[in-house]
Amino acid sequence: MLRLLSFALFLVIWWIAAFLVGGAKLPSPPAVLQVMIAEASSGALFLHLGATLARVALAFTLAMSLGSAIGYLMGRVKLADRLGDPWLILLLNLPALVVIVLAYIWAGLTEAAAIAAIAINKLPTAIVTMREGTRALDRSLDEMASVFAMPRWRAFRHVVLPQLAPYIAASARSGLSLVWKIVLVAELLGRPNGVGFEIGVAFQLFDTPRLLAYSLTFAAVVLVIETLLVQPFEARANRWRPRAA
Amino acid sequence: MLRLLSFALFLVIWWIAAFLVGGAKLPSPPAVLQVMIAEASSGALFLHLGATLARVALAFTLAMSLGSAIGYLMGRVKLADRLGDPWLILLLNLPALVVIVLAYIWAGLTEAAAIAAIAINKLPTAIVTMREGTRALDRSLDEMASVFAMPRWRAFRHVVLPQLAPYIAASARSGLSLVWKIVLVAELLGRPNGVGFEIGVAFQLFDTPRLLAYSLTFAAVVLVIETLLVQPFEARANRWRPRAA
Amino acid sequence: MRLEVDITGKTFRSAAGGTHEVLAPVKFALQSGEVGVLIGPSGCGKSTMLRIILGLDHDFAGHIARPPEARIGMVFQEPRLLPWRSVEQNVRLAAPGVTDGKLSELFRILELDAHRSHYPGELSLGLARRVALARAFAVEPDILVLDEPLASLDDALAGRLRDEIATLVASRPVMTLLVTHSLDDAVRLGDRLFFLSPRPARIVAEVPIGIPRDTRGETEIAAIKASLAQRTQGDRIERDVS
Amino acid sequence: MRLEVDITGKTFRSAAGGTHEVLAPVKFALQSGEVGVLIGPSGCGKSTMLRIILGLDHDFAGHIARPPEARIGMVFQEPRLLPWRSVEQNVRLAAPGVTDGKLSELFRILELDAHRSHYPGELSLGLARRVALARAFAVEPDILVLDEPLASLDDALAGRLRDEIATLVASRPVMTLLVTHSLDDAVRLGDRLFFLSPRPARIVAEVPIGIPRDTRGETEIAAIKASLAQRTQGDRIERDVS
Amino acid sequence: ARAADTIRLAVQKTGTFSWELAAIRSTGLDKEADLSLEVTELASTEAGKIAMRAGSADIILSDWLWVSRERALGAKLTFYPYSSALGAVMVPAASPLQTLADLKGRKLAVAGGAIDKSWLLLQARMKQDGIDLKSEATIVYGAPPLIAAKALDGEMDASLNFWNFCAQLEAKGFRRLAGIEEILPKLGAKGAVSAVGYVFDESWAASHKDAVARFIAMTRKAKQLLVTSDAAWEKVTPLTGTTDPAMLKTYRERYRDGIPRRSIDDEEKDARVLYRVLAEIGGRDLVGPAPELDPGTFYHAVPGD
């Protein structure tokens, strides 16, 4: 309820701001909505959104799972941390553009190259977050699991994972947003469809309503997923926490 | 020692790879180094790196401090969370390109616009991470602080902050990398100097050694800062943790 | 200074749904200089009551009148130390006014000298509890709240520390609330004993001990205990032993 | 089955620098069916010894021979429950083989019925400790390690649970190591008592109790205690009471 | 003496405009024209549009298609020809492709994306021959430098790229299958059409009429200088990013070919024709609500046109 109210407030502020600065600088919500509807009814919106979402989903899953695994390892094993750290810092601080360009050069202007490049951009931040989470793990619970001879997987699932949950949540949320930022660049530079491609076109024409229409559609998708799926799930997973005042 | 070794290994692998695929696809380390030296001795490297570092430092500080504060608030106060959440998701999923373009349009092609746009891109991920950290805070220690009537600031510094430290570390590391990725786009689109500008130029000319030279210089700077400053500090701050096996 | 507790009820809603009534109506008052002892079965609601009295839990029915400016020293049931601060820092953070001399004395009494610079993760549970005691003493409290302060300590040490608590209580006008499972501790330290029922807790008997603490010898103590035991046989303890 | 402990030394390096010698040479062995009791001052190194014996700490000098396939049930000094799992899940995760009947019985004995679906954060410390006991019992251990299992419980409950431990030990060939500060518990449950010195811990006296557990009446127990007290007066306890 | 008029320019650092500006600066043409140029060098083409929209530049380089679109949407920009150089379809020297029709079924890389003018014109031209290139060939879009690199790699059968990248390929032995300017006549143009031009705000131009005229005259001189004076050309070679004499030669030739020489009215007439072609193929997305080139798109107030 409150969320909805807050969202409505956002629209109102946007509308007023658009009114004040003028449509050329900031298109008003109806102008953007109109483009959205037009693009949706032509089917283009779904086509592009679908393509982008598929890339996002793949790259995100890849980066999150691999990154979390590596981060966990680096948090647990000091040697892995020492060895991996310089690579990690390097990878973290390689510009997206460079990674994408190199990927396209090496693997061709292909879907695989795009997804790999996006995943590589997200990978190090997933590692970094998970490494911190792993370092902060409670050793006394590990000991408990080991004394009671819990099988590895059960101990991981019930002892370790819940402790990592807030880190995973943080890494997933900011990671999704990162992947989304990067996928646009990748599509801009070398894909024939997707929201990034459309944003590139809109950008070349300096068509701000279109730019916003495509940008906000993704945000809307995430908003819906968050509201309907992620947050109820999180609420359930966090039931055990003492309620906030 | 190990870190150095690992770094050397990286160079060796790079060199071999460059040798195998050819300098056109991947310039070899000496080729890149040569460009670095040339750019450094002409002073251009320092000029551009300096400009970028200044922007990074400003935007990073701004986004981290503001984002951490908001995230803390949202983690603590349920109402703030409910109200802020839709905005947060929106902000998270607004493409960097769009934010930067809008910022430039509204505030002109100015330094302030660039820094604001970069900060806005980093802000939501800082919020998200800090919110998770705050949600995971140990209430029993809060109670302790309140019973002993610790002044707010002292309680925050000694009770809350150390619990947030791993989240801050994760958010800072991945945040720095995000800011760096974004600053390049901002410079590409509307700044007359900086590493992003040079990378843009190098990309237009498809000058891969130059592309890599500028990209890696920043990574090198971060690597040095990490090794000499951050990691010794972290080791000190984490002294209390039981040593890993 | 006077502490007035008038709780008419406290209910927890558990995360799995369902409510747990933890406190029945409980009413008592405590004067400065008095030691009140709460004795009751495990899980009856003692710690919950302390949290309400200290203002850590506002979600209850009733009213608490606490002296507003009172400094509080508390020993929680678990040590609740800051794992990232050394033993000494833990104490100093709660009691910034503590002098070096006072701190040294406390550490000596509690046998913590060797552990000043240790982090809580490097302490045994008994040591950690002693640090929690040191912290509560260091603030020179007007209200001292002790939730099973002497658990996990060996008998000899526990005895010495009990005497220290008695000394502290005698030296300053401090109002003390003690939760314990040890009748011995209760009788040696308390001025008024509150026997609580199983959950939801209510006071089944309030037993004032007339003999001043410093004049209670082993014989008096044995006598009080015996009389208490007798009353508990009759299940409902009524009024005034001693 | 036989447990052989031969520790020649254990030293901790503290984070602030400096080393702490925690265990002096300690050597003893325990048979299946036996209850060994470790008694020693707070902070002397009992928990450390248990961690070494259970293989949780490998950084020590000496050797431990533990039956390789033995199932271990342990009550840590703090409850160490998983805060994000309910009481029942906590027990079932450690003891996946436990039957519903057995679980219900355990919960009944430990008076946890009302708390099955609670999360540990919703328990009192005493309740949490009981859950830890339930968990250790549920695995039907070959080696049972109890680090002050009855602290923070009221006397009545503690007595009942002590009897439960005795029953468990009698019902199956389980090897038990008990750490306690209560001489009473030690005498009622133990087959052999190990009195430890202050840190660095070494065994100052090993006292076997000859009378079988189930035949120890109140008079025998009082006698053993008295004889122990007598010996402890002479500071060094030598050999064999009973 | 009154202060020189200040003109703020936003230019792409790697573009030819910055060559001209370098020539202007080094020979003092700006002082001669009594202009003070404030140049913001930017790293991408789109940055210019941002600068214009943000009010941080008076003159940028862009195309009449965009200007017309903006005018239709309310922003009264105007356009003056700068260069008629257009892209070309390039193939490796040994390629079996001989005519544009051979592109059918091949892999064609297109720089600049789906709304690139050269690409739209090429599609329109092929449609005349009944070939729908978009569906009958495999099209790969990408950033221009990337497309150039891919072409060199041999990953593509053919590539359509901006003229400067084509010049690079040419110097590396690639063959022009067809230049876009060559197909313009078939689409109804009477001569070379300048797609790229100086873009500025109408009202700004009205209040700086004289300065604009001097600016355009000055740039004409600069262009001439670059073509005729080897010394001037030498000065700008460091900006091209290459030292290869063959490539430099191609650059210079192509640059020279691109200098607009027709009257502004002729340019506008042809632009009007091509606009219709583009509107048809690109649709509303491309041109916005206007089916015709907006009447004020071309700037006519320069004496001597």
Ligand SMILES: Nc1ncnc2c1ncn2[C@@H]1O[C@H](COP(=O)(O)OP(=O)(O)OP(=O)(O)O)[C@@H](O)[C@H]1O
């Ligand atoms: N946050 C909570 N949510 C739900 N129930 C709670 C919560 N905290 C405590 N309880 C319940 O309240 C009851 C009393 O708890 P409390 O901690 O006050 O007991 P106690 O008397 O201190 O016991 P002990 O002697 O074991 O420490 C228990 O049954 C416990 O399950």
Ligand SMILES: Nc1ncnc2c1ncn2[C@@H]1O[C@H](COP(=O)(O)OP(=O)(O)OP(=O)(O)O)[C@@H](O)[C@H]1O
């Ligand atoms: N990780 C550690 N680093 C440094 N010192 C430690 C560490 N763990 C324990 N110690 C020290 O070892 C000594 C023994 O600790 P231990 O926990 O074994 O005591 P204990 O006999 O179980 O005491 P208690 O009865 O209080 O539980 C203590 O002095 C403690 O300070």
Ligand SMILES: [Mg+2]
């Ligand atoms: Mg309690």
Ligand SMILES: [Mg+2]
């Ligand atoms: Mg211990």
